[in-house]
Amino acid sequence: xxxxxxxxxxxxxxxxxxxxxxxxxxxxxxxxxxxxxxxxxxxxxxxxxxxxxxxxxxxxxxxxxxxxxxxxxxxxxxxxxxxxxxxxxxxxxxxxxxxxxxxxxxxxxxxxxxxxxxxxxxxxxxxxxxxxxxxxxxxxxxxxxxxxxxxxxxxxxxxxxxxxxxxxxxxxxxxxxxxxxxxxxxxxxxxxxxxxxxxxxxxxxxxxxxxxxxxxxxxxxxxxxxxxxxxxxxxxxxxxxxxxxxxxxxxxxxxxxxxxxxxxxxxxxxxxxxxxxxxxxxxxxxxxxxxxxxxxxxxxxxxxxxxxxxxxxxxxxxxxxxxxxxxxxxxxxxxxxxxxxxxxxxxxxxxxxxxxxxxxxxxxxxxxxxxxxxxxxxxxxxxxxxxxxxxxxx
Numbered sequence: 001x002x003x004x005x006x007x008x009x010x011x012x013x014x015x016x017x018x019x020x021x022x023x024x025x026x027x028x029x030x031x032x033x034x035x036x037x038x039x040x041x042x043x044x045x046x047x048x049x050x051x052x053x054x055x056x057x058x059x060x061x062x063x064x065x066x067x068x069x070x071x072x073x074x075x076x077x078x079x080x081x082x083x084x085x086x087x088x089x090x091x092x093x094x095x096x097x098x099x100x101x102x103x104x105x106x107x108x109x110x111x112x113x114x115x116x117x118x119x120x121x122x123x124x125x126x127x128x129x130x131x132x133x134x135x136x137x138x139x140x141x142x143x144x145x146x147x148x149x150x151x152x153x154x155x156x157x158x159x160x161x162x163x164x165x166x167x168x169x170x171x172x173x174x175x176x177x178x179x180x181x182x183x184x185x186x187x188x189x190x191x192x193x194x195x196x197x198x199x200x201x202x203x204x205x206x207x208x209x210x211x212x213x214x215x216x217x218x219x220x221x222x223x224x225x226x227x228x229x230x231x232x233x234x235x236x237x238x239x240x241x242x243x244x245x246x247x248x249x250x251x252x253x254x255x256x257x258x259x260x261x262x263x264x265x266x267x268x269x270x271x272x273x274x275x276x277x278x279x280x281x282x283x284x285x286x287x288x289x290x291x292x293x294x295x296x297x298x299x300x301x302x303x304x305x306x307x308x309x310x311x312x313x314x315x316x317x318x319x320x321x322x323x324x325x326x327x328x329x330x331x332x333x334x335x336x337x338x339x340x341x342x343x344x345x346x347x348x349x350x351x352x353x354x355x356x357x358x359x360x361x362x363x364x365x366x367x368x369x370x371x372x373x374x375x376x377x378x379x380x381x382x383x384x385x386x387x388x389x390x391x392x393x394x
Contacts, residue, residue, distance in 0.1 A: 004022065006089070006090045010093075028388065032049055043070060092147050153179075154178060154182050157177070179229070227309045233268055239273050240270050241269055242276065284329050323372040324373045326375055331377075350364050359374050
């Protein structure tokens with residue numbers, strides 16, 4: 001069997017994975033993918049092969065209470081299907097790399113300790129990303145692990161795009177705009193020459209719209225700005241995060257309402273956004289078609305903020321050649337894409353309704369001044385590529 005690369009994308013209630021074969025002198029090939037979902041509530045392990053055929057789909061029982069238990073179940077299933085000796089490395093998504101980690105990095109215990117210090121900047125993701133690394137250290141000792149950072153693709157922005165306008169003594173402590181969803185944007189940039197060659201070298205906005213949402217400005221495939229900044233709270237409205245917020249609101253929560261730091265963090269990361277507006281759900285699928293006024297308002301605000309950010313980032317690029325939708329909402333919601341494109345008609349976006357209904361890939365008319373596209377992202381493949389490259393370089 002050719003060497004295998006395991007990719008892990010760990011969250012608070014799920015552990016997504018992919019297994020890639022690494023044939024000599026050939027491209028990486030997906031051999032299995034799946035997830036352990038419902039961790040802490042109703043855990044379930046599911047996996048499919050490269051053709052989409054089900055390999056396993058079963059409840060795991062109440063004994064799986066946390067990420068360690070989920071990894072144990074996944075490891076046991078992997079051992080039953082793949083030769084342990086064939087596993088060459090594990091690649092991980094790590095959301096925040098801070099000012100130091102600007103490229104994929106071979107992980108050591110010392111690096112894990114450094115990355116844990118960044119957990120307050122990404123509390124929904126970083127602790128769980130690093131827990132998966134610790135689990136591999138404990139259970140698959142000696143296996144190389146590579147951390148791939150969501151911030152890395154955005155490094156190299158201009159000084160003005162990275163700037164947070166605070167006093168220099170505060171900025172010196174790492175306060176700058178980083179941007180996130182970089183693995184997704186890097187993948188889209190890598191496939192644009194094949195999928196949308198006419199805009200690949202131009203000025204492109206990629207809208208990664210999901211439970212976490214952001215927009216990245218690309219110029220000739222390179223990130224030049226992003227709607228997300230120091231943490232995952234900036235920019236667009238998200239499933240449970242508010243996006244751009246007047247800092248005075250946070251001061252008011254502390255000074256006038258007397259909320260604790262933990263209460264403010266909980267409100268900003270877990271109770272705001274679509275959930276906070278609607279009072280119904282953080283899932284766009286639950287809100288679309290719901291006649292409740294609060295549900296409609298949540299969808300309206302999501303579209304409004306996305307269209308507003310597209311205008312701002314178009315200004316940063318000095319014009320726009322193409323718009324790409326990706327991630328869960330971007331790839332699957334005909335209505336959200338339609339409404340955002342209609343809101344951007346002033347830019348010269350002319351929606352082709354039939355193409356949009358068919359999920360593209362191009363969803364604008366032939367005479368549209370700015371073309372719009374639907375391109376599925378693949379963060380796991382990007383992580384696998386980086387993992388292999390790291391092994392080969394070191």
